[in-house]
Amino acid sequence: MKQYQLAVIGAGPAGMAAATEASRQGLSVIVLDEQAQPGGQIYRAIEQASPQRLAVLGADYAKGSALAAGFRASGADYLPSTLLWNAERKDGHFLLDLSTGAGSRRISASRLLVATGAVERPVPVPGWTLPGVTTAGALQILLKAHGGVAQSAVLAGAGPLLLLLAQQMIAAGVAPRAVVEIGPANRLRRALPFLPRALAGWRYLVKGAGMLRALRQAGVAWYQGASGFWIEGSGEATAVHFEIAGEAHRIECSQVALHMGVVPNPQLTRMLRCEHDWHPTQQAFVPRTDVFFETSEAGVFVAGDGAGIGGAASAVLRGQLVALRIAALEGVRGAEARIPAIRRRLKRDAAVRPFLEALYAPAEEVLNPTDTTLVCRCEEVTAGAIRQAVAGGAPGPNQLKAFLRCGMGPCQGRTCGPAVTALVARTRGVSEAEAGYFRVRPPLKPLPLSELADIAED
Amino acid sequence: MLKRLEPVPAGGADKEDEGLEFDFEGTRISAAPGDTVAAALMLAGIRTTRSTPASGASRAPYCLMGSCFECLMEIDGVPNRQACMVAVRPGMVVRRQAGAARLALTGGPEGGL
DSSP, rough: OOOOEEEEEEEEEEEEHHHHHHTTTTOEEEEOOSSSSSSSSTTTTTTGGOOOHHHHHHHHHHHHHHHHHHHSSSOOOOOSEEEEEEEEEEEEEEEEEOOOSSSSEEEEEEEEEOOEEEOOOOOOTTTTTTTTEEEEHHHHHHHHOOEEEEEEEEEEEEEEHHHHHHHHHHHOOOOOSSSEESTTTTTTHHGGGHHHHGGHHHHHHHHHHHHHHHHHTOOEEEEEEEEEEEOOOSSOOOEEEEEEEEEEEEEESEEEEEEEEEEEHHHHHHTTTTOEEEETTTEEEEOOOOOTTTBBSSEEEEEEEEGGGOOHHHHHHHHHHHHHOOOHTOOOTTGGGGGHHHHHHHHHHHGGGHHHHTTTOOOHHSSSOTTTSSSETTEEEEEEEEHHHHTTOSHHHHHHHHHOOOOSSSSTTTHHHHHEEEEEHHHTTTTHHHHHHOOSSSSOOOOOHHHHHOOEEE | OEESSOOOOOSSSSSOOOOOOEEETTTEEEEEOOOOHHHHHHHHHHHOOOOOOOOOOOOOSSSSSSSTTEEEEEEEEEEEEEGGGSSSOTOOOEEEESOOOOOOOOOOOOOOO
């Protein structure tokens, strides 16, 4: 069995940066990633991007090219199209079970870096399971990796990604029909107290202003303060409905992209039994780490958005920091010398976050959906059924599995997890920390039995 | 509706170079290099890719990043494949998954049961 000093899971900005730096420090490194090419979702298909596509997607996306090139040249072993489905400790090492599409195999590593990024927060609104409705991230992936755009699309929810996607669609020549911001009308006023501190991150504010300008210049309808949002359609989405200040709106469309911010992808850190804490302004569980991003499980590190939402620039810095820390632990002399400088850059890059978190706090109507709204898409469990089960004695998400099969479908609770926690907390009148989260068990994704029967050790 | 900004590269006249075409329930779908099954179907105007086991409702790819499992399809006879994680190969046979997956009697390296 092959032994590594560091196994990095995920080849997005954090994973690529960490692997590149750790290799430079002389460590033996392997990177595992489910996608066929490096980049993660933020730099998806970056190695194939044509100049035209780069122009549409913008300068921040193009930054991924150098990162991917550096990673390719780093000498780190790289297994694309590979799923890590189990990890266990044995004799001071981690044994990792990998599914490569052509059977399973096992490798060993002294330390793990979880760099599995973020996932979009679920947006349970009536009609969100209709064909024609996707996440905003999905429409962006179609654009990045496949040069596809949606005609007659409504982008709805809240968050920087919604506006960035609108700007990219406009640049591609297919403007969305409308952008609908769900949630309070006074978002900006609520966020203003955090603006002075955010000025240190002025670059992000300039970028945001550019998005709004692009929207205005293209004449895209921008609705703010929408509530009662639902999607109409029988068999597929045909329109969206919402209210603003008591006035009802209906917009016909064939595609709806939903977004309500992103949360750390909890699957792997939860499976590894890392402790998580509720982050009240990010409205998400975040793995508990020390100042070197080592989790409560010794030897398991987490970098990138998986360690708390910080964006791509911070993901790179966190990845580098973790790599230098692990190099020092492995006895590389002087490896930690650069860490203080990285910390200063991380602090500056994070200055805008409290402002963004306040500006784009998730709308209460997706955290506490109406009774008939589906929450668990796989098993088709409604918010009303969850409320009833909680009233009937299910104290948290794991008991809801037994009561309702909620979170027990093929996605293993990936999609509904944050929504179920929010709903349980509100129904019981307790904190999200007390409501808790789904227990994540191996295999991390469903596997054919033939793979389990045929584990190769090399 | 979804459309491509750039046309799909056509297959050459040479029989060896048929482009990236695959079969979707009897219809030939053209894909571009780098396409996943889910992306190729969406960009070919296919609106639904499965029906749910619980109520039979129509579903389609939702997240395109391997997380939501809404895009489960039967690909080359193997059910429950995440169509957004499978790259298109020429000649693939892809079907919608209706309700619960049928047991894959021919799947796996030993040819199944």
